[in-house]
Amino acid sequence: MNLSFLFLLLSIPVVLAYFFGLYILGSLGQVVGYYLRRASRTRKELLLARVQTEQRAYASTHPKRAPANDEDGWEEVEGYAAGTAANGAKAGEDWKGIIGFFHPFCNAGGGGERVLWAAIRANQKRWPDAVCVVYTGDHDVDKAAILKRVENRFNIHLHPPTVHFLYLSTRRYVLSSTWPHFTLLGQSLGSLILAYDAFSLLVPDIFIDTMGYAFALALSSFLFPAVPTGAYVHYPTISTDMLASLSPNGQGVNAGAGVGWKGFAKRHYWSLFARLYCLVGSTVDVVMTNSTWTQSHIRSLWGPRRARRLRSAKASETDIDVVFPPVAVEELTDAIDVSPESESKRGPTIIYIAQFRPEKNHTLIIEAFAKLVAQHNAFPSFPNTPPKLVLVGSVRDSDDATRVYNLRLLAHERKIKEKVEFVCDASWPQILYWLQCASVGVNGMWNEHFGIGVVEYQAAGLISVVNDSGGPKLDIVVEIDGEPTGNMQPMNHQVFEVPSFHASTVEEYASAFANALSLSSAETSAMRLRARKSALRFTDRGFAEKWVKNMERMVQLQELRTRKPGGFLTMIEI
Incomplete structure (x- = not known):
């Protein structure tokens, strides 16, 4: 018997076992996702009822509902993505779903937080009946205090009834102090715990990470294949520049950390983590980066696997969009x-x-x-x-x-x-x-x-x-x-x-x-x-235009997957 033919026969059971294992793993993930969704159903109903109550109370004290001043010209925001649906019409004009923003440090007051609030403002303008939920670990402040700080720090005015906060109890797992060793891996695994905490509170219709927790998005895709995921990447968790910084002539907080046997181990640990980062990043449906520098790194890391998943050699060059952060x-x-x-x-x-x-x-x-x-x-x-x-x-x-x-x-x-x-x-x-x-x-x-x-x-x-x-x-x-x-x-x-x-x-x-x-x-x-x-x-408007364009893609995916729920879409496809 020809050896190559024998090898082929022997490899068939192995390949079948591999895909069967992936199918079983994916099915288990969806079972867990089903129970999480069912467990949070009551909270979802209470949240939507609260939104309606706050809408009525707000309308009674404000003659016109407006998340931001009308003089900014954003009344045209609904026209940003006109013609993006298959038939040339506006997609999801009256979409009323729940958008979950994974931002555990939403009250920090930095540039990343400005992106979060500007994104919510753009969503409120485009889909006024959609609900924006922020998963945060800032237990020491309530909704009113957070929104007040947003106004004082960023001069961004949001529509209070359709923005709500769910408080996470496991934020400590993403703190660097929790992981004095193997910090990158520890924080990434910690983000899985934090994301599970978020899903146990509420499963959204669209899940977006605006802080850089790609592992959380991968978990969402694993548990809820029908929920579109989006990433706004400020900075790659690992990059070739970081690996280069380990050399004695490197720059940054890790400059020179690659010397000696500890440095050798660190370099290989980072290389292995980079591979894992590429894997989880390839599962994200819509990817936005804040600069051409970040885009270049994310393309080199996530692009090849994304191209395979999307079955397009040019996918990595077209589906990772630069959306410059909003500036006042x-x-x-x-x-x-x-x-x-x-x-x-x-x-x-x-x-x-x-x-x-x-x-x-x-x-x-x-x-x-x-x-x-x-x-x-x-x-x-x-x-x-x-x-x-x-x-x-x-x-x-x-x-x-x-x-x-x-x-x-x-x-x-x-x-x-x-x-x-x-x-x-x-x-x-x-x-x-x-x-x-x-x-x-x-x-x-x-x-x-x-x-x-x-x-x-x-x-x-x-x-x-x-x-x-x-x-x-x-x-x-x-x-x-x-x-x-x-x-x-x-x-x-x-x-x-x-x-x-x-x-x-x-x-x-x-x-x-x-x-x-x-x-x-x-x-x-x-x-x-x-x-x-x-x-x-x-400008803020420039950010809003590109943000809404990418959000349109997620809304269309959500509507499509709701009509025709998909199966296990992650591991097999990549």
Whole structure:
């Protein structure tokens, strides 16, 4: 007998056993999903009844229901995705389902949270009868307090009756402190526990992760094949850049961690985790990324398996969409004047808007500012005013508070304590005040996925000094009309010989600060206007248009799968 034929005969039972095992596993998952759905049925009915009650109460006190001010022009939001249905009509015009947003830290007040609230606002405009449910672990605040902070921090006004919160009791499992070793894997497994916690409370009609928990989406697909899943990816959990950062010359919080036998083990552990991350990411139905940098990494990680799942060689090039985060560009351009007359209100102030997290690298910025102060007490445009650094950011927990304390100590040690100001948990009016008083905005994070704060700088007319990597370099501080929005070419009067306002080291940042504060009045005015024009690419409306377009896809999938429920759609397809 031919050996190849014998091998084929022997392999058939193995292949059949493999697929039978997958079928059994998938069936078990759907059985668990069925019981979760049935167990949460009563809560779903109570939630919908509460929505109706709140709708009536709201209507009695408000003459017109509107999640946001009508002057923003969003009454046209229903036309964003016109013609996307198979027959050319609007898809899901009157859709009334429940959209679950998996965002365990929804009250953190950072850029990721702005995406969440802007997405909910866009959904409320497009589908006014749909209910948005946020799964959160913020037990210390109620709905009213959360929505009030959203208004104060982001100037986003939501329609209260159709946004609700379900409180998770297992958020500790996604904290890095819970997993001192094998943190990436531990947090990812922890997100499975947290997602199961969420599903035990309520099974939504569409499930969206806006924080980066791809494993939670995979669990949803496993338990509820009929529920479409969506991911808004701010930052890949693992990437080739992270693996490269382990080298002695690497950058970021893990720079040099790949040395020795522990480093060898870490490198292989990360490589294995990357494979697992590729697997779970390929199960997501609709994927959005916040920048071209993130898109490139997600395509390289998730694209090949997604192409196989969708049975299209070009799927990885077309189905992962860049949806730039919403930035308060309109509010900033209306509130802050950029003209020769407004220069009198500005001083030699450098502002950094960022959460007080390790990766934001506030230490680098303080060190660079200390070097600047050591070499320059004043600049020609501000002869009587010394430079100042203002650090604006939210403090999420005790770890962040400790970080702020250590940064204050560093400023004291560098003898710049009086020239560095910390503004913690700033309100929107406070942010506006500092943006119109400052001249320079800085970003210090290596491979920042996007950089909402940098767009805010540009909208306010600030000259941006950003890290020479990630979204700020590729998407934001770029040429407009062939001219720089940051100093992209060497200046004739450079204080240090650095070719741009893209920086990496203490010396480069200090040099870029000096260059920015040494520009002539004409150069400063021209660059501020170009920066503001650049910021118009990142408006709330632009985000809403692309968000609704991708949501349309999920709504259509939900309607299709409800009519024709599918079977086990994950493991076999990939």
